[in-house]
Amino acid sequence: MTAFVYAAARTPFGRFNGSLAGVRPDDLAASAINGVLAKTPGLDPAAIGEIVWGNANQAGEDNRNVGRMAALLAGLPVSVPATTVNRLCGSSLDAAIIGSRTIEVGDADVVLVGGVESMTRAPWVLPKPDRAFPAGHVTAVSTTLGWRLVNPRMPAEWTVSLGECNEQLQERFGIPRERQDEFAVRSHRLAAEAWDKGFYDDLVVPVDGAGLARDEGIRADSSVEKLAALKPSFRTDGTITAGNASPLNDGASAVLLGSEAAADVIGLAPLARIAGRGASALEPQAFGFAPVEAAERALARAGIGWDQVGAVELNEAFAVQSLACVDAWGVDPDIVNVKGGAIAIGHPLGASGARLLGTLAKVLAERGERYGVAAICIGVGQALAVVLENLENTEAGR
Numbered sequence: 001m002t003a004f005v006y007a008a009a010r011t012p013f014g015r016f017n018g019s020l021a022g023v024r025p026d027d028l029a030a031s032a033i034n035g036v037l038a039k040t041p042g043l044d045p046a047a048i049g050e051i052v053w054g055n056a057n058q059a060g061e062d063n064r065n066v067g068r069m070a071a072l073l074a075g076l077p078v079s080v081p082a083t084t085v086n087r088l089c090g091s092s093l094d095a096a097i098i099g100s101r102t103i104e105v106g107d108a109d110v111v112l113v114g115g116v117e118s119m120t121r122a123p124w125v126l127p128k129p130d131r132a133f134p135a136g137h138v139t140a141v142s143t144t145l146g147w148r149l150v151n152p153r154m155p156a157e158w159t160v161s162l163g164e165c166n167e168q169l170q171e172r173f174g175i176p177r178e179r180q181d182e183f184a185v186r187s188h189r190l191a192a193e194a195w196d197k198g199f200y201d202d203l204v205v206p207v208d209g210a211g212l213a214r215d216e217g218i219r220a221d222s223s224v225e226k227l228a229a230l231k232p233s234f235r236t237d238g239t240i241t242a243g244n245a246s247p248l249n250d251g252a253s254a255v256l257l258g259s260e261a262a263a264d265v266i267g268l269a270p271l272a273r274i275a276g277r278g279a280s281a282l283e284p285q286a287f288g289f290a291p292v293e294a295a296e297r298a299l300a301r302a303g304i305g306w307d308q309v310g311a312v313e314l315n316e317a318f319a320v321q322s323l324a325c326v327d328a329w330g331v332d333p334d335i336v337n338v339k340g341g342a343i344a345i346g347h348p349l350g351a352s353g354a355r356l357l358g359t360l361a362k363v364l365a366e367r368g369e370r371y372g373v374a375a376i377c378i379g380v381g382q383a384l385a386v387v388l389e390n391l392e393n394t395e396a397g398r
Contacts (some may be wrong), residue, residue, distance in 0.1 A: 003100035004270035008358025009035030013346030016248035029070030035205030042267025049108025051082035054091025054115030093353025114254035163234030177239035191340020249346030253354035276302030276387035288321025290383030310369025316341035364390035
């Protein structure tokens with residue numbers, strides 16, 4: 001049995017403390033779920049065999065299985081089961097991988113997958129004391145991003161900041177700041193153009209009461225000159241700035257998967273086939289380069305090579321790690337993130353993987369390409385990748 005992508009939807013991605021700051025993550029997730037189900041009016045929600053939902057932080061309002069909470073808030077029947085998975089930045093792509101396997105082994109014909117993150121609303125946490133009634137002060141720790149409550153047994157080189165990890169990649173591959181800034185400007189330009197031309201109109205659904213129609217972080221007027229004026233964020237002599245790295249964001253994404261037989265239940269023809277999957281891991285500080293091997297493994301399992309790939313959606317956690325991956329693959333940069341990437345659109349951790357998958361399916365259909373790769377780096381040294389085979393406008397769909 002094979003798993004297919006039938007529909008995808010996401011919320012606009014809001015800036016940290018921006019237009020979605022007042023929306024709980026479980027409500028964001030419910031908006032994405034309702035958005036994708038609105039595209040399948042013939043589907044009885046009771047026919048959904050499983051929901052697999054991604055979320056990275058899970059320390060605040062997204063605790064206690066946010067996938068189940070979102071399903072209930074979206075009005076799905078209480079009989080629809082749901083689970084929440086956490087592979088940090090790759091959580092919702094992991095959800096799609098798990099969902100596709102669920103279909104392939106015959107445990108369900110229809111699986112709804114996706115993910116959510118409100119980085120704005122991620123709480124501060126207080127660890128419980130080692131002993132009763134400590135006399136000293138207790139420090140609240142932010143759960144928004146990166147390492148927290150670090151186990152002292154971890155080697156120090158593993159637990160450096162995400163930015164320092166990528167400064168190390170810059171040193172390793174010699175990717176200059178100017179090239180990083182150019183990549184970031186391209187991301188903003190392509191994202192703005194895609195919105196202006198209507199590409200995202202049927203992928204992005206509104207969030208009730210938020211008043212946000214587009215991704216909030218896109219700067220159409222970005223330029224290399226403007227980015228060159230920004231100070232380095234992690235080293236005084238570094239190359240990574242707030243302009244060539246992804247920001248903190250809020251948002252949710254959803255994808256409806258199904259078997260071939262599920263077309264009659266869903267009421268739609270499938271858009272794409274999940275042709276290959278790959279996971280990889282490196283030293284924690286090298287996480288930005290991990291998509292290289294993940295994509296190679298996904299391609300091998302799909303039985304194709306890079307010469308057959310017509311589109312790549314690579315999450316832009318940092319410009320430097322994105323460029324390092326594109327260079328290593330040897331692909332034409334012009335097929336990568338043709339509708340903008342996370343530097344412009346945003347990177348709400350648990351939602352990004354499903355965003356990549358939904359965008360890739362539509363890009364493949366629009367461009368008439370047969371195969372595409374969605375890949376994402378993941379903190380603490382991991383990465384995931386999925387190969388899609390387009391079933392629209394190609395020989396694959398005939």
